[in-house]
Amino acid sequence: MLFHVRMDVNLPPDLDPAVRADLVSREKARAVELQEKGVWPQLWRIVGEYANFSIFDVSSNDELHDLLTSLPLFPYLKIQVTPLATHPSKI
Ligand SMILES: O=C(O)CC1=CCC(=O)O1
Numbered sequence: 480m481l482f483h484v485r486m487d488v489n490l491p492p493d494l495d496p497a498v499r500a501d502l503v504s505r506e507k508a509r510a511v512e513l514q515e516k517g518v519w520p521q522l523w524r525i526v527g528e529y530a531n532f533s534i535f536d537v538s539s540n541d542e543l544h545d546l547l548t549s550l551p552l553f554p555y556l557k558i559q560v561t562p563l564a565t566h567p568s569k570i
Pocket residue numbers: 486488506507508510529530531552
């Protein structure tokens with residue numbers, strides 16, 4: 480099952496720089512792990528925003544929920560999920 484996911488990152492401006500750096504570092508490590516597993520095949524920066532468009536390839540809604548809530552940045556993310564189906568005109 481494919482899902483289009485938009486994540487907007489909202490870190491508090493007054494967050495301790497060391498805490499911020501640790502969060503971002505752990506987020507990158509988790510993202511790399513999930514990409515290497517094949518469940519996060521697309522990850523794109525949205526130009527001009529601290530946000531991304533991603534494609535997840537998972538077997539269930541519950542798996543996607545578990546992956547998203549496992550992200551270190553999860554408490555600071557606004558997440559919009561769009562389930563994708565096959566388009567009849569896709570060649
Ligand atoms: O910077 C972002 O868009 C949030 C994020 C998701 C995976 C990652 O490494 O950072």
